[in-house]
Amino acid sequence: MIRPVKVVEHEKFPGIYVVEYEDGTKKLATVNLAPGVKVYDETLIQHGDKELRTWNPYRSKLAGAIHKGITINPIKPGVKVLYLGVASGTTPSHVSDIIGPKGVLFGVEFAPRVMREFIEKVAVHRENVVPLLADARFPTKYAHVVELVDVVYADIAQPFQAKYVADNADMFLKSGGYIMMAIKAMSIDVTATPSETYKREITHLEERGYKVKEVKHLEPYDEAHAFVVAQKP
Amino acid sequence: MQMNVYLHFTPLGPVLVNEEGQILASDMITQDKDPEKIARFMYELETGNVPERVLGFLASSLSKEYTLAVEDEEVARKISQSLKEVKVTVQPGSKVHRALREQQQAIVEKAFGISYSDYYRLVREATILLARWKVKEVAEKRDLYVAQAVNALDDVNKTINLFASRVREWYGLHFPELNDIVEDHEDYFKIVSKLGSRSNISLEKLKELGFKDDLAQKIVKAASNSMGAELTEFDLNAIRLLSDAGLQLYSIRRNLEKYIDEAMYDVAPNIRGLVGPTLGARLISLAGGLEKLARLPASTIQVLGAEKALFRALRFGARPPKHGVIFQHPYIHKSPKWQRGKIARALAGKLAIAARIDAFTGEYKADELREDLEKRIEEIKTLYAKPPAKQAKKEPAQKKFRGHGKRKGESK
Numbered sequence: 001m002i003r004p005v006k007v008v009e010h011e012k013f014p015g016i017y018v019v020e021y022e023d024g025t026k027k028l029a030t031v032n033l034a035p036g037v038k039v040y041d042e043t044l045i046q047h048g049d050k051e052l053r054t055w056n057p058y059r060s061k062l063a064g065a066i067h068k069g070i071t072i073n074p075i076k077p078g079v080k081v082l083y084l085g086v087a088s089g090t091t092p093s094h095v096s097d098i099i100g101p102k103g104v105l106f107g108v109e110f111a112p113r114v115m116r117e118f119i120e121k122v123a124v125h126r127e128n129v130v131p132l133l134a135d136a137r138f139p140t141k142y143a144h145v146v147e148l149v150d151v152v153y154a155d156i157a158q159p160f161q162a163k164y165v166a167d168n169a170d171m172f173l174k175s176g177g178y179i180m181m182a183i184k185a186m187s188i189d190v191t192a193t194p195s196e197t198y199k200r201e202i203t204h205l206e207e208r209g210y211k212v213k214e215v216k217h218l219e220p221y222d223e224a225h226a227f228v229v230a231q232k233p
Numbered sequence: 234m235q236m237n238v239y240l241h242f243t244p245l246g247p248v249l250v251n252e253e254g255q256i257l258a259s260d261m262i263t264q265d266k267d268p269e270k271i272a273r274f275m276y277e278l279e280t281g282n283v284p285e286r287v288l289g290f291l292a293s294s295l296s297k298e299y300t301l302a303v304e305d306e307e308v309a310r311k312i313s314q315s316l317k318e319v320k321v322t323v324q325p326g327s328k329v330h331r332a333l334r335e336q337q338q339a340i341v342e343k344a345f346g347i348s349y350s351d352y353y354r355l356v357r358e359a360t361i362l363l364a365r366w367k368v369k370e371v372a373e374k375r376d377l378y379v380a381q382a383v384n385a386l387d388d389v390n391k392t393i394n395l396f397a398s399r400v401r402e403w404y405g406l407h408f409p410e411l412n413d414i415v416e417d418h419e420d421y422f423k424i425v426s427k428l429g430s431r432s433n434i435s436l437e438k439l440k441e442l443g444f445k446d447d448l449a450q451k452i453v454k455a456a457s458n459s460m461g462a463e464l465t466e467f468d469l470n471a472i473r474l475l476s477d478a479g480l481q482l483y484s485i486r487r488n489l490e491k492y493i494d495e496a497m498y499d500v501a502p503n504i505r506g507l508v509g510p511t512l513g514a515r516l517i518s519l520a521g522g523l524e525k526l527a528r529l530p531a532s533t534i535q536v537l538g539a540e541k542a543l544f545r546a547l548r549f550g551a552r553p554p555k556h557g558v559i560f561q562h563p564y565i566h567k568s569p570k571w572q573r574g575k576i577a578r579a580l581a582g583k584l585a586i587a588a589r590i591d592a593f594t595g596e597y598k599a600d601e602l603r604e605d606l607e608k609r610i611e612e613i614k615t616l617y618a619k620p621p622a623k624q625a626k627k628e629p630a631q632k633k634f635r636g637h638g639k640r641k642g643e644s645k
Binding site for chain 1: 242243275304305306308325330331334335337353356357360363364365367371372495498502596597
């Protein structure tokens with residue numbers, strides 16, 4: 001195995017680390033909030049008194065977006081995040097690492113099957129994670145639990161996703177807070193070209209009063225995916 | 234003009250506030266900080282059921298000149314149905330509600346006199362509990378589906394064997410040598426269905442169907458020297474009907490296996506993790522459901538599927554069976570005979586634990602269970618590495634056969 005030679009904090013984003021290996025390759029990593037516990041096939045690296053988990057851009061769209069050079073990342077230590085579509089918890093576990101013990105991640109997922117995995121692998125080990133088995137299309141159903149948050153992160157891949165994301169942001173996002181949304185063109189409309197789909201979803205966010213700040217395509221990490229960052233005025 | 238009163242739900246109970254966000258009244262649903270009660274309360278809210286307690290609280294703290302603003306439509310409907318005199322409006326994400334959510338900390342401290350860290354810890358515990366309940370609720374209803382699926386799988390396997398032996402005999406009139414060369418039924422069906430007459434069999438065509446080089450060569454050689462009778466297209470078509478059905482059965486079998494695997498992941502992840510989806514489903518089927526399986530003692534699980542042998546033993550004092558369907562697990566059938574009984578006992582013990590976790594709590598513990606089991610098997614393998622010395626055969630206790638049917642003290 002190649003040994004890491006250097007670990008530095010990411011130059012722009014607090015809570016995120018860059019691990020440099022002997023052969024010059026670099027990998028993103030976060031400090032493991034649940035030491036010893038792996039969520040997927042990431043590697044654990046001991047660094048001083050901290051344990052780092054490598055963060056794979058091919059598995060996680062947020063990592064992909066950082067690799068592709070987004071300049072705004074509101075996910076930082078201490079913030080509250082409403083995460084729509086946690087699935088089995090690959091990206092959420094890293095978000096949980098970054099926001100740390102003072103942050104909170106409200107994790108919404110509709111499919112019972114992956115929720116089970118999310119609970120056992122992520123939620124029980126991480127005190128900043130609140131799991132919600134619910135449908136993100138009906139935010140009033142979990143309005144009694146979710147507090148006002150700094151970030152609404154959405155990876156829900158379905159038609160009209162921008163509408164549902166905006167519905168959630170209307171209820172739960174602080175003013176000045178950010179939406180981060182991964183758009184999977186193929187899940188929304190296979191007949192339209194990806195760029196048409198992105199445009200439609202982005203336009204919808206703008207019509208709802210959110211200011212789109214950045215759009216990044218995620219190739220080569222994900223085919224036909226775009227990553228959008230928008231701000232609530 | 235009527236004043237608005239806002240109903241803000243928290244996991245600990247309802248809070249009523251005015252336009253300025255001042256708390257007018259609140260009701261804490263659990264004084265003893267019980268996460269289970271909180272989870273139940275949240276479950277009611279999600280399903281649009283406003284608990285009686287909340288309706289009572291609203292009736293006693295609201296006067297007529299107010300309009301009540303809530304966020305969820307179903308909740309609104311339920312309230313106006315029960316409290317006819319109250320006017321209700323639905324305002325999801327209203328300014329006031331948003332402001333309340335922003336100050337959740339202050340609200341819970343003021344309304345319920347509980348510190349935010351205590352509140353947060355309770356809520357998190359309750360949400361995990363609730364999510365587990367709901368996951369289980371979905372899975373619970375499916376155990377009988379999985380049981381049926383595994384029975385269907387057995388039916389399909391039986392039918393495949395039946396059809397295969399018929400097709401082999403039938404097509405064997407034309408090409409008898411193929412029977413010994415191609416052992417796999419599916420391969421045999423493929424040759425009959427896709428190629429048909431042996432004059433049509435060639436190396437390229439066989440390779441296209443995915444046959445390996447040496448096997449394909451053997452088949453071609455046999456085809457050219459075959460002693461079988463000639464076959465007309467008319468006769469071949471009749472054989473093909475059955476062979477096509479055989480191929481389709483294979484595809485059904487694969488789909489069923491996939492379904493069982495995925496469904497078992499939801500229904501009984503620990504059993505699946507311990508012994509695999511098919512055997513796990515078979516055990517559920519034999520027990521008559523997951524919960525029934527969970528209530529069986531390990532000793533019964535050990536002999537599930539060997540009822541005939543078990544009752545023979547109980548009745549006539551024959552030697553009791555060491556294992557039922559769990560014999561299908563490689564841990565047992567790949568071990569030498571004299572170790573099997575011990576391994577079966579250990580495996581059944583772990584299975585009983587796994588079934589109980591799956592039926593009643595739903596965490597994932599299969600990896601630890603399997604580790605423990607493997608340790609024990611290792612122990613058995615070293616302690617009993619050699620077959621036991623032959624003992625003089627003890628005559629089984631003679632009991633007289635008194636006819637079939639139930640007797641005193643015998644269940645089932």
